[in-house]
Amino acid sequence: MEKILEVNDLKLSFHTFAGEVQAIRGVSFDVYKGETIAIVGESGSGKSVTTKAIMRLLPESSSEFKDGHILFNGRDLTKLSDKEMQKIRGKDISMIFQDPMTSLNPTMTIGKQITEPLLKHQKVSKSEARKIAIDLLRMVGMPKPELRIKQYPHQFSGGQRQRIVIAIALACNPQILIADEPTTALDVTIQAQILELMKDLQKKIDTSIIFITHDLGVVANVADRVAVMYGGRIVEVGTVDEIFYNPQHPYTWGLLSSMPSLDTAEEKLYAIPGTPPDLLDPPKGDAFALRSEYALAIDLEQEPPTFQISDTHFASTWLLHPDAPQVEPPVSIIERMKKFPGSRYYEGGTR
Structure with a gap:
């Protein structure tokens, strides 16, 4: 597969009145053409900061790239000027934000908002841009697009506004x-409708998607690969099947155990104890150690390296070291692993 984005050992800090917040602490991952990679983790793990760093949307007055590279088609985005990034934003890399109402300008018709990136990046006429905008609205499932293109954001429902935001993001056929x-x-x-729409559109325009979420149920439906983030680092990455059915990091075990399912018999869902680390003063060893019942003594002293489980599966935990004691994951995780051929618990079951 063709690699179009490469994040290498990215380190980024915010300068605050309280001190330096080390928000991203050595993040590395790749994005391949046509794939969907999901980045998951609790709030504060660094998911959104990572993607906003790719788009260069963080305030330069308070944020600083400390180290690493973001290579897009061979160009390092961390080195580009604002003017150079403006040519990439919206054209080659687009973004859909969490709340469509704050993403849209309430004083402009949606037609004008969809045609804006077309007029800026594609150099088409206003009439041609309007025709493309109508086609985009039709593509994202908006009824009567010729009429609705003249309306304002407040005249649409939440789901319709999100469809409009998707249409704007896809206007210039972005690569990512x-x-x-x-x-x-x-x-x-x-x-569910929006997720299905995104999957259909991805096939039509052959774009790559970086999907940020804390909802593992969403991940199972949309992603090809998953990167699990904690404390400003990626602690595990693999295919969807590897992360769901052969997880290796205790934090991934915790996330999966806390996910409700139709098979959940207990009245209470599992909750990971404690809180995420304070990145003003990051922990010395494994950032998850103080919250993990599986932590080893070395976890409090030394950061674990990344161990390779398969060609596509990597995890940063001392439990994978050859000298580490054999630790049994939670029963619910073992039951999952029994169904995965790459797991040591595999029993030949089916999913």
């Missing part, structure tokens, strides 16, 4: 579409 929790503000029924 970043979706930052695009369905969080929507009810479950509309959420």
